[in-house]
Every structure is written in C-alpha cells, then in structure tokens.
Amino acid sequence: MRYYVQNLNGTGNNDVPNGYTSWLDFWEKKANKKVGYCHAVNCSAKAEVGAHVKIVGETNVQYIVPLCKGCNNGTDLFYVDGPLVPINSNNTIRL
Template sequence: MITRVKNVNGSSRFANPVGYDSWLDYWEDKSGKTAKRCSETDCHLLGRSNLVGAHVQKVNSYDNNWYIVPLCRGCNNRTDEFYVEETLVPVPSNL
C-alpha cells in the first residue's frame, strides 16, 4: 500500500524500544519483513547499511500517530511530503 507521509521532526531524541538495537530492528520484528531498500517510492537505494527506522506521520489523515518505516538517511532528512510503499509500524505509545 502506498501512503503519503512526512518525517517527524525531533524524533531522534527517542531511544530505541527496550530489547531492540535500533528502530529498524523494531520495524523488522513488528512487520515480519527484512528491510532491503528505502521505502520512498522514487528512491531506489538498496542495502540495509544505508537504512534507518524513520519516524513518520500520515499526511491528510485524522490519524496523528507516529509510525516507523525504513528510509535511507537522505530521505529521513526530507522536510517535504512524500510517498512510501512499505508497512507502517506504529511507534509504541509509551514514549
């Protein structure tokens, strides 16, 4: 499913969930998938070493929750809205 999102500013201050080495590890565990490429629809960067578990919010939605999705470091720094085609995993509510 393709979803329009934007990055959450300042989310890097949140530590990884307990028991996970990174937000990307958390995404893989909760989605049941292995991150292999950037999820941004127009970015084709491959390789897990280039990816982070990025905090995003859906655009044009009543859903104000935060989600994790694999993005390359460049797309993780974007300030505009963009589309992703990967599972959005909800951020734990206890942050």
C-alpha cells in the same frame, strides 16, 4: 499499500523501546520482514534508518518506515510503500 507521509524531525535512536537495538530492528521484528531498500517511492537506495513519519491527513499516529539517509531529511511530504509500523502497539500496522 502506498501512503502519503510527512517525515518527522528530532526523532533519534535514543528512544528505541526495550528489546530492540534500533528503529530498523523494531520495524523488522514488528513487520516480520527484512530491511532492504528505501521505502520512498522512486528511491532505490539501501535503507539505512527507521524513520519516524505520520500519514498526511490522519491523526498524529507515528509510524516507522525504513528510509535511506537522503530521504530521512527535514519534514518533507512524500509517498512511501508500507508496511508502516506504529510506535504505539495500540495502533495497527499499515500494510
């Protein structure tokens, strides 16, 4: 699925949950996929970070999605391809 998201600022690696080495590692294990290319639509760079985003028009649930550093910048709005992995496991993965 494709989602319209807003990138969230000020979300470094220092708050990665126990048992994960990075937000990318968190995304891989929760999505059961390997990180490849940036999930931003029309970007073909290699994914470098597990970016924090929220879906535009929905509640403030934070999700992780792999992006390149160029796309993980500011608070831009853009389209990404799922899966989006919620930080809080009470929320469901958006495929």
